Amino acid sequence: xxxxxxxxxxxxxxxxxxxxxxxxxxxxxxxxxxxxxxxxxxxxxxxxxxxxxxxxxxxxxxxxxxxxxxxxxxxxxxxxxxxxxxxxxxxxxxxxxxxxxxxxxxxxxxxxxxxxxxxxxxxxxxxxxxxxxxxxxxxxxxxxxxxxxxxxxxxxxxxxxxxxxxxxxxxxxxxxxxxxxxxxxxxxxxxxxxxxxxxxxxxxxxxxxxxxxxxxxxxxx
Amino acid sequence: xxxxxxxxxxxxxxxxxxxxxxxxxxxxxxxxxxx
Numbered sequence: 001x002x003x004x005x006x007x008x009x010x011x012x013x014x015x016x017x018x019x020x021x022x023x024x025x026x027x028x029x030x031x032x033x034x035x036x037x038x039x040x041x042x043x044x045x046x047x048x049x050x051x052x053x054x055x056x057x058x059x060x061x062x063x064x065x066x067x068x069x070x071x072x073x074x075x076x077x078x079x080x081x082x083x084x085x086x087x088x089x090x091x092x093x094x095x096x097x098x099x100x101x102x103x104x105x106x107x108x109x110x111x112x113x114x115x116x117x118x119x120x121x122x123x124x125x126x127x128x129x130x131x132x133x134x135x136x137x138x139x140x141x142x143x144x145x146x147x148x149x150x151x152x153x154x155x156x157x158x159x160x161x162x163x164x165x166x167x168x169x170x171x172x173x174x175x176x177x178x179x180x181x182x183x184x185x186x187x188x189x190x191x192x193x194x195x196x197x198x199x200x201x202x203x204x205x206x207x208x209x210x211x212x213x214x215x216x217x218x219x220x221x
Numbered sequence: 222x223x224x225x226x227x228x229x230x231x232x233x234x235x236x237x238x239x240x241x242x243x244x245x246x247x248x249x250x251x252x253x254x255x256x
Contacts, residue, residue: 007247011240018236022229034225205243208250 010201014194020187028184035099038092040187044195046089050156051199052082053121057149060142072138073214075145076128077206081199083121090114110160117155120148 021040028036056078063071093111094104105111127144131137180188 007244014236014240015233018229018232022225022232037225201247202243205247205250208254209246212250212253 006197007201010194010197013190014198017187017191017194020183020190025184025187026181028181032100035096036184038096039184040191042089042092042096043188044191045085045092046156047085047192048195048199049082049085049089049117050152051196052078052085052203053149053152055203056082056145060145063138063142064146067135069134069138069214070211072142073210074207075142077203077210079121079124079145081202081206083118083125085199086114086118086121090118109162113155113159117152120151124148 017040021037025037025040027034028039056075059071059075059078062068063075090111093114097106097108097111098104124141124144128137128141131140
């Protein structure tokens with residue numbers, strides 16, 4: 001029952017976020033048209049990607065310690081959701097770039113670092129596909145996932161701040177100031193919460209489904 | 222204003238569709254777990 005309440009609260013919350021993103025939050029200064037509103041979807045998808053990669057790393061560590069195949073399933077599901085989040089963040093960022101600077105892609109430091117991130121985690125699935133033996137596959141994937149996550153803070157948070165970038169000044173900035181309208185900030189925080197809740201739901205459903213599949217495969221063997 | 226409303230409605234439709242898909246999947250997974 002609690003689960004149903006949470007799921008329907010997520011539905012209502014995200015409807016409110018969508019309303020807030022377009023009708024409650026004011027237009028931002030210094031941006032072409034209403035392009036700044038994409039921040040309410042762009043930032044949360046990037047956040048979900050980072051969170052998902054962290055979950056994958058933790059599940060991978062657990063797998064290497066306990067060799068429980070369920071942790072390998074969890075790591076794979078989380079990595080998949082992380083990759084999806086990173087793709088969505090890239091797409092929304094490209095749309096914004098097109099509106100603001102007339103070009104979908106500029107090889108900006110942030111665009112370049114997200115490309116590396118996409119390639120790193122796409123390679124995770126390529127690695128999994130290349131190894132036939134389940135235990136060896138899980139072990140190699142777990143090691144790779146841990147090493148891949150080492151690059152995430154660097155590519156997501158450090159590199160884009162070291163070099164000058166077209167990317168708008170971030171909420172977490174070197175001046176320590178919140179350069180965002182309060183209503184925009186409220187909607188952004190609500191969107192972050194909503195997308196995080198959506199990630200948790202997708203992750204749990206994905207893990208349950210994959211664990212059922214895994215169990216059925218084991219029974220057939 | 223009309224453009225924003227239109228984009229908002231499109232986003233809402235996408236969200237409702239995604240929610241319905243995942244909700245149905247959740248229920249199907251629940252039935253698979255029970256069987």
